[in-house]
Amino acid sequence: xxxxxxxxxxxxxxxxxxxxxxxxxxxxxxxxxxxxxxxxxxxxxxxxxxxxxxxxxxxxxxxxxxxxxxxxxxxxxxxxxxxxxxxxxxxxxxxxxxxxxxxxxxxxxxxxxxxxxxxxxxxxxxxxxxxxxxxxxxxxxxxxxxxxxxxxxxxxxxxxxxxxxxxxxxxxxxxxxxxxxxxxxxxxxxxxxxxxxxxxxxxxxxxxxxxxxxxxxxxxxxxxx
Numbered sequence: 356x357x358x359x360x361x362x363x364x365x366x367x368x369x370x371x372x373x374x375x376x377x378x379x380x381x382x383x384x385x386x387x388x389x390x391x392x393x394x395x396x397x398x399x400x401x402x403x404x405x406x407x408x409x410x411x412x413x414x415x416x417x418x419x420x421x422x423x424x425x426x427x428x429x430x431x432x433x434x435x436x437x438x439x440x441x442x443x444x445x446x447x448x449x450x451x452x453x454x455x456x457x458x459x460x461x462x463x464x465x466x467x468x469x470x471x472x473x474x475x476x477x478x479x480x481x482x483x484x485x486x487x488x489x490x491x492x493x494x495x496x497x498x499x500x501x502x503x504x505x506x507x508x509x510x511x512x513x514x515x516x517x518x519x520x521x522x523x524x525x526x527x528x529x530x531x532x533x534x535x536x537x538x539x540x541x542x543x544x545x546x547x548x549x550x551x552x553x554x555x556x557x558x559x560x561x562x563x564x565x566x567x568x569x570x571x572x573x574x575x576x577x578x579x580x
Contacts (some may be wrong), residue, residue, distance in 0.1 A: 364553055401470030405526035410471050412520050413462060413531070416513045417473060420459040423506050425559050427452035430503070433493050441570075443577025447553075451503065451546075455510075458539070465534055481507055497561060500554040511543035553577075 415462035431448035434441040463473050494502060514535055560569035 357403055401468065403469075404523065404530060405524050406471065406531065408524040408526055409517065409521045409528050409531055410466065410469075413466055413471075414473055416517055417459050417466075418475070419464045419510065419513050420455045420462065423454035423510060424452045424518045426461065426506065427455060427503070430494075434496075434499070441496065441574045443574035443580075444499065447577050447580070448499070448503065451507075461538065465531070469531070496573070497554065497557050500550060500557060503549065504550040504554055507543060507546045511540075511547055514539040514543055532547035538558050 399497040427448045431445045431452060433439060434444040434448065466473055517533045518532050518540065521535065557570070557573050560566065560573060563569060
């Protein structure tokens with residue numbers, strides 16, 4: 356009798372497992388994931404939610420971050436020359452350049468984690484990709500702060516645009532919206548606040564007949580930040 360019960364129990368468990376297999380392991384999935392027919396267009400990927408709708412905006416934001424990183428690097432090089440000799444401004448812009456580059460790498464990792472591929476050969480437009488009207492990055496200290504502030508506002512607008520698309524697109528992507536909110540929106544707001552304060556402070560200090568000492572002392576202040 357015990358043997359009969361054991362056999363019946365094993366049989367019922369086997370039937371349950373078979374039912375589960377038929378329910379979740381669909382033939383289309385098995386075919387798509389087979390080694391002979393697997394392709395990049397199969398459904399066996401990491402894409403879900405609204406990543407298809409938001410991915411172009413994220414790629415545009417990556418391009419913008421890289422462009423701003425390069426611009427900041429040029430500013431840092433400009434103020435690190437023996438003619439300008441402004442180590443405080445060099446430190447500020449080198450830090451912004453490194454941050455934008457690191458943010459680009461983080462966004463690339465996020466896109467690939469979600470099953471996307473970053474294509475730098477395709478041009479994507481976003482609010483952050485609007486270029487600042489300028490002929491050269493060889494500017495004075497106050498104008499460089501104004502330029503940096505414009506850059507950061509563009510990056511903040513780009514992050515907001517991606518977050519809005521991820522939140523309000525036809526097919527939403529809450530995970531990506533949360534990632535942008537946690538890693539970019541607050542940080543961009545803080546940077547905009549800091550640079551706007553620097554620009555206003557330096558503008559006030561330069562309202563003297565000879566502002567060279569004011570600029571020197573302000574550069575000393577930036578070195579300590």
